[in-house]
Amino acid sequence: MASSTSNSSSTVPLTPPNTLKRKQQHNVESLNVSPLKPKLLLHDLLQYEKLTPTSSPEKKSHKLTSSKNKRKLNGSIRRPIPNSTLSLDCYPMIKPNEKSHNKYLHCILNECQNIVVVAGAGISTYAGIPDFRSKNSGLYSKNKCNKSLMDLNMIYSNESMTLKFNELMVSLYSKSINAKITPFHQLLDKLAEQKRLKRVYTQNIDSLETKLPHVMETQINKTKGNYPILVQLHGNISETRCNKCNNIRKFDPNRLQTSENPKGRLIPSCLECEELESVRSIAGLRSKGVGTIRPTITLYNEVHNKGDAIADIINYDTKLKSIDLLIIVGTMLSIPHVKKLCQNMAHSLKNGRRRKGHVIFVSNEPPTQSILNTFKDTLDMIVIGDCQTLYNYID
Template identity: 40%
Template sequence: MRHEFVLPITPPSTVEKKSQTEDHRNEGLKPRKLLPQLKRSVCNRKPRLKYRPELNTVFDLDAYVDLPHSSKLRHHHKGNDADFIKYALNYSKRMVVVSGAGVSVAAGIPDFRSSEGIFSTVNGGSGKDLFDYNRVYGDESMGVKFNQLMVSLFKLSKDCRPTKFHEMLNSFAKDGRLLRLYTQNIDGLDTQLPHLSTNVPLTKPIPSTVQLHGSVRHMECNKCLNVEPFDPAIFRCDDEYDSPTEIIPSCPQCEEFETVRKIAGLRSTGVGKLRPRVILYNEIHPEGDFIGEIANNDLKKRLDCLIIVGTSLKIPGVKNICRQFAAKVHANKGIVLYLNTSMPPKNVLDSLKFVDMIVLGDCQHITSLL
């Protein structure tokens, strides 16, 4: 009868077991430190909101900041409103900010619509005409004035530094709490900061900052769409016709392509013109569809805070974006703040519908609440 060889259930005593310390498969793996992660998640947990004001409640920021500490304690309702703003700034996890020229005034850059703004003080009080596409590119004298303004704003923006409010937004972006900054400003102060940088032109992945109206820091060819850093030296800023510079300079890249085509015996396709990459009235926004796509995707996120700051919302497209974001944040039981130096018009508030608090005063003072 044949006997089958049966292996022992356990190794014989003569077989040396391999020590677990000699198992190299787990070399390089580090034990997870779960306790610090748990503590961090508890610290970052969003506390319950204990107070919510009535819609369109007005908070005088400048007056509150100027109050001595003892007076702030006596004014209980003002303290509640201030705490509401602090809660929004400290604990919101997914914020959207729509900013206007008022954010950069403290840096030394004028706004547009105030009595000291560009519209009132430039071109004999008709500064708005210098932002009209048909006026600027339909008349040589207006073209020269437009160049003067763009060169002036470019040099001013290069000399100015981001404000405390810009720095605050940058810290929100660094912490991963700022979903998007939609800026109407063309000075580029915000995009100087590392966590508010952007892509010019806009490309995926979507940057933290979306420039709604372009920037004086770039110029673009209307034909080949080549984007370059703004060069003030090539734009004519005087009325002398023998000037070596042009009112609307030719594109060097197009000229190079034309030279190559001529050598190759190919027909001419024309040379484009360079212009500051600033969006004007009465022109089609070259990135309008893409910006709309970005905004629609952001609206699908669980937004918990909208801050509208330094703008009167006179641009219909921007007001529409704010209206949609305000409705989304309100539906998510989030917070909508409107920061401005003057009271927003009633028709704007009626359009937005869901503004929790109107914060009147210098937006730079909001940083002192933190």
């Protein structure tokens, strides 16, 4: 009997024992997610190697009952050296120097209680919505106009530019309403359902986040602290706004003139303004003019119509001591104010008393030297690979 016990403890079983329950797969069909291929995760293998009664997955709770437990939980996460790199393409191989990195990523995604995400176009390309700056597939390269196609001073400078802008907006709108949410969007919804997602700052205008039942609210309440989870930094493509009366309507692609719709208008007029003018004319009142509409997106050389309210939310989150994880994902931070937002929040998580938050940068390409200089030693981990893979890290 003694020799039998010795042999069983000296080797690691190739498969988990019968007493260990397998983790149930997330039900992603409820939100029409196209899941990635199932993969054997490195943290699973690590759990099989060192299994204790207190680390059983089914006993895990995302809700902490006291600050004492919270300190103990954070203390169990072994933080890597700054700017450590983890490749998500290493599966199913296990590299010795990446075992601890995988365990760290798994821990913070499952144990951090107040998470802020700053997202870019990289989280939506999986859904078939192209980004702007990719050399071969980006919208700028296809339209050959660079960022001038999103510049307020340029898109209405001549009819040719306005026509290209209209075609771009109609194309983006069509892709957005037909797109299914991605595994990463499902991850966001899961975190929101667990009450662990504090905020999502998105640069995307595709409004895919509004399809998530636990994230969808976008109405900004001015009451301090009573803010929505989702903050759209650059507006969205699903609505139009009048430049005169500020009336919001659902985007109607049939009203915009394109090469396939010559009956539309290059610059559509506001239907509410037209109706008001008709009433004023019948009443014998003087004309006040009719406004024009375009999608509720923020262009270059334009002030965000909700800029002050968004600034209040950013200031509130930056000063909030409970934030313990910042995820920068799908963006190379080429927009100055977004880079500043991430820099200030990362600095806040790393400085001051009890500020021991975690900061990770997730992208399918390495960060530029400019990004490394911006964050210096505040990045705990640089995760290189498809951000959709992160969905598999959530228990």
